[in-house]
Amino acid sequence: MLNFSLKKLYLKKNLCYISNNNNTNHNMEEEWFLLLPEEWDNRIAVRRSTAGDEQITTFSYTRQGEYVDFLHIYTITGSNRESRASLSGRFILMRQAGSVIYAASFTEEGKSWHYNIDEEELRARFRVIPAEWSAGDQ
Numbered sequence: 001m002l003n004f005s006l007k008k009l010y011l012k013k014n015l016c017y018i019s020n021n022n023n024t025n026h027n028m029e030e031e032w033f034l035l036l037p038e039e040w041d042n043r044i045a046v047r048r049s050t051a052g053d054e055q056i057t058t059f060s061y062t063r064q065g066e067y068v069d070f071l072h073i074y075t076i077t078g079s080n081r082e083s084r085a086s087l088s089g090r091f092i093l094m095r096q097a098g099s100v101i102y103a104a105s106f107t108e109e110g111k112s113w114h115y116n117i118d119e120e121e122l123r124a125r126f127r128v129i130p131a132e133w134s135a136g137d138q
Contacts, residue, residue, distance in 0.1 A: 032075070032102060035125040039115040053078030061113055070110020071122075074103045091119055093126045102126065 036044075045060045045067060059071040073093070076084050077100055085092050085103040093102040104126075110116055117125070 031096075031100075031129045032073070033127050033129055034073070034122075035127070037115065037117060037125075043115060053081065054084065061110075061115070068109050068113070069107050070113050070116055071107070072105050073126075074101075074105075076101045076103060093123055094128060096128055102128070 043061055045062070047058050047060070049056045049058070053076060055075040057073045057075075058069050059073075060067040060069045062068070074085070074090065078084075081101045084090075085101040089105045090103045091105070093104050095101050104119075104122055106116065106119075
């Protein structure tokens with residue numbers, strides 16, 4: 001059995017601020033999690049949105065009091081998921097059981113954030129949640 005400490009979540013203006021006690025961001029609804037760099041602790045906010053067959057998780061940091069998006073992770077379903085995962089600027093993180101594709105993109109502004117990671121590191125940090133977690137056997 002896996003044992004995780006709880007992370008603190010702070011809600012304000014529809015954003016979720018993450019304090020990474022265990023350095024992960026779990027997205028149980030979309031069945032993935034991300035091992036977060038320690039440098040992101042208390043520096044990022046996360047929000048989720050939906051656009052058709054896409055669930056989008058957006059990671060932001062603050063600069064001079066403004067939110068700056070730096071990373072989008074897409075959970076894509078539907079018949080045209082391959083083409084949507086390959087849209088300009090996106091790259092595939094993982095394919096899941098022929099029905100879901102996880103993709104990501106970095107924003108232009110976000111690429112210059114000194115705590116940002118690259119595509120290779122993001123892939124290494126991205127994980128799909130095992131089925132037994134979803135079933136409540138944590």
